[in-house]
Amino acid sequence: MVAENNKSQQDLKSHMDSLFDFSSRIPYQKSHFITTLQAAKSLIGINPKKPPEQMLKWIESYISRYSDNIGNENQASNTKKLEIITIEEFAKLVNKNEKLLALDYVRKLHLVASPQYLAEYILELSLDRSASHVLFCWYIYKSLKNIKDEGKLFFLELGVNCLFDNDLKIKNADFIILCFFREILDTIYIRYSTVYPLLMQLLLSLKIKCEKEESYYLEKEIGPFIKYDREFGLLSFLATLKKDEYSSEMIIQLDAIRSLIKYSSNNKCFTYKEIINSNLEYNA
Secondary structure: OHHHHHHHHHHHHHHHHHHHHHHHOOOOOOOOHHHHHHHHHHHHOOOOOOOOHHHHHHHHHHHHHOOOOOOOHHHOOOOOOOOOOOHHHHHHHHHOOOHHHHHHHHHHHOOOOOHHHHHHHHHHHHOOOOHHHHHHHHHHHHHHHHOOHHHHHHHHHHHHHHHOOOOOOOOOHHHHHHHHHHHHHHHOOOOHHHHHHHHHHHHHHHHHHHOOOOOOOOHHHHHHHHHHHHHHHHHHHHOOOOHHHOOHHHHHHHHHHHHHHHOOOOOOOOOHHHHHHOOOOOOO
């Protein structure tokens, strides 16, 4: 039985790895598959031995709306030799709205800098934009560890494309980032000293915006499940759903609540008001 369970978990891991590989080859778009896939993977990680079966089936049908296009226009690279390559120059290109040059530059940076460092820097740049940009770049950062080295550049390019998308709007992103902030600070370590003040500044503005709302998406539905079982209650809730009741929005929202529960010492019921009114404290 143990051997069968191990094989089942290994098969699931291999399948998820293949989905991440496919996701890295999907051209940038506002509702990119990577955000849903990474959120789903985090929910599966609550108890890998018993993954939400209906969610896995839903992912298989959901992915059919996407197609890979690894030979898209963003892949063309300027072969002009650069004497000095710096992260500051990359930031200048982003701030000047030079998208194609920034994409070309990140490919050159990728030759001399670690993908994790570049992903953290892209996340840092997103903090000057909106919660939607931060959320997308956060999922890009988390996804790097699920992809082989040869695919990491494509994820970095997705992050760069996101920085230039002035119309990006992910539903409930403001509240979701409030849920994620402790996990972000607990995970970032290369550029922590610069990410921390920018993130805290953003969080203060997000709290003010969120105070206008009364509840978060699915609060009434999941409240009884997480009150006593915390993140495992999310799996119990998912087990009550049929495949056609799943959505990308729901999976991302549940991942945010998972993060809030896991990285918080708060043992309360995690109501909307408790979350919004809680202190933005982080013990490094």
